[in-house]
Amino acid sequence: MESLSDISLVTQVAVFRNRRAFDQLVRRYQSPVRKFLLGLTHGNEALSDDLAQDTFLKAYEHITQFRCMSSFKTWLFRIAYRVFYDYKRRAALAPPSAPEGTAVGHTLDTIAVCSGSVEGTAADIHRALAILKDEERACITLQMVDGYQMDEIAQMLSMPVNTVKSHLRRGKEKLTVYLKQNGYDGKR
Amino acid sequence: MTEKDNPLLEQTGIDDELLEQFFDEARRHEVADNGFTQQVISRLPDRAIRQSHWWTASCLLLGLVLFVVCKGWQPVVIGLYYMVHSLLTEVHVLPLLISMGVTTCLAVLALARRFERMLA
Numbered sequence: 001m002e003s004l005s006d007i008s009l010v011t012q013v014a015v016f017r018n019r020r021a022f023d024q025l026v027r028r029y030q031s032p033v034r035k036f037l038l039g040l041t042h043g044n045e046a047l048s049d050d051l052a053q054d055t056f057l058k059a060y061e062h063i064t065q066f067r068c069m070s071s072f073k074t075w076l077f078r079i080a081y082r083v084f085y086d087y088k089r090r091a092a093l094a095p096p097s098a099p100e101g102t103a104v105g106h107t108l109d110t111i112a113v114c115s116g117s118v119e120g121t122a123a124d125i126h127r128a129l130a131i132l133k134d135e136e137r138a139c140i141t142l143q144m145v146d147g148y149q150m151d152e153i154a155q156m157l158s159m160p161v162n163t164v165k166s167h168l169r170r171g172k173e174k175l176t177v178y179l180k181q182n183g184y185d186g187k188r
Numbered sequence: 189m190t191e192k193d194n195p196l197l198e199q200t201g202i203d204d205e206l207l208e209q210f211f212d213e214a215r216r217h218e219v220a221d222n223g224f225t226q227q228v229i230s231r232l233p234d235r236a237i238r239q240s241h242w243w244t245a246s247c248l249l250l251g252l253v254l255f256v257v258c259k260g261w262q263p264v265v266i267g268l269y270y271m272v273h274s275l276l277t278e279v280h281v282l283p284l285l286i287s288m289g290v291t292t293c294l295a296v297l298a299l300a301r302r303f304e305r306m307l308a
Contacts, residue, residue, distance in 0.1 A: 017240030019229060026228050031219040038219070049224065056228045121213040128210070144211040172202040175210075185206050 006072040014063045026056050029073055032146060033080050039141035040084050040134065043126035051087060055080040070155060077146075078156045081138060088134070124184075131178055136171035139164055 006028075012021035033055055037048035058079050059066075066075050129137050138157055142148045150168070154161045179185060254260070275284075 016243055019232065019240075022232070023225060023229050026225040027221060030221055030224050030228075034219045034224070035214070035217070052224070053228050053231060057231060057233075060232055122217065125211065125214050144207060145214045147215070169202070172204075172207060175207060176201055176203045179206055179210055180203070184210060185203070 007068060010063060010066055010072060013060065014066075022060055025059075025072070029076055030056075032073065033076055035145065036077060036080055036141055037084060039126070039129055039145065040081075040137060042130050043122065051083050052080070054083045054087075058083060070152070074148075074152060074156060077142070078158070081157055128175055128178055131174055132171050133167075135159070136167045136174070139167040140171040140175065143168060 006025070009021040009025050012018040013025070030052065034048055034052045037051045037055075038045065041048045041051070055076065059076055062079075066072065129140065132140060135157070139153055142153045142156065143150075148156070150161050150164050153159075154164045157164065159167075
């Protein structure tokens with residue numbers, strides 16, 4: 001079962017609603033999806049897990065709409081971003097990026113406890129990502145952490161490639177300044 | 189083109205090396221499942237299960253109807269006849285016993301693995 005490709009697992013889910021096949025898909029992609037949502041939610045583990053669950057449930061419900069034009073992972077990320085976007089709109093929360101790097105304390109602590117050996121680094125990363133706008137954070141996470149190309153990111157976030165490029169440039173500029181100011185370049 | 193190759197972006201003060209270094213740990217970090225998959229599976233809608241059962245039953249019924257309409261038992265009977273016939277006339281007892289022994293061992297091993305996984 002583990003050796004089955006995504007396509008055959010998706011087919012089994014789409015045609016027979018095979019739960020075991022879907023279980024395999026969730027196990028395979030839970031880590032990247034949760035990591036992506038953790039980045040978007042400033043390391044808020046409970047929230048990102050809820051959103052990740054909604055992502056997989058939506059994927060299950062709409063799996064017949066997967067057209068194999070992109071990889072299953074790319075399709076999942078697109079759903080994850082929409083789920084996050086809908087959540088923000090629905091909850092009408094103040095944008096997390098508004099405090100510009102503050103008010104993420106307890107969520108960062110949570111992630112620090114949960115992530116074992118990388119606890120400090122995870123907290124540092126979420127703290128740094130908190131200075132960015134949502135779109136910048138999504139673009140930066142997808143490129144720097146998940147290694148996606150600009151056109152794939154554009155596809156996932158439903159944005160023109162040039163917009164993605166701008167978000168990446170602005171995000172990287174802000175992060176470079178932040179990291180240098182906080183001594184990550186080893187000069188402090 | 190990467191931003192390193194683009195002098196315009198370099199002027200803006202992006203330190204690619206620093207960023208790569210900073211995100212290196214995050215790239216390698218994997219989030220442990222910790223029951224997440226189980227939670228997702230337990231939240232799957234029931235409608236889908238009913239639909240799945242309906243599909244399975246329909247396919248089974250269709251298969252049975254086709255089996256009867258196309259006289260699917262004929263090749264089965266012929267195949268069984270030849271199998272029994274060749275068993276009685278052509279197969280030597282020793283290789284048959286050896287292959288049965290090997291097959292039994294493999295089946296026992298597979299069962300043991302399945303139990304192991306169930307217990308884990």
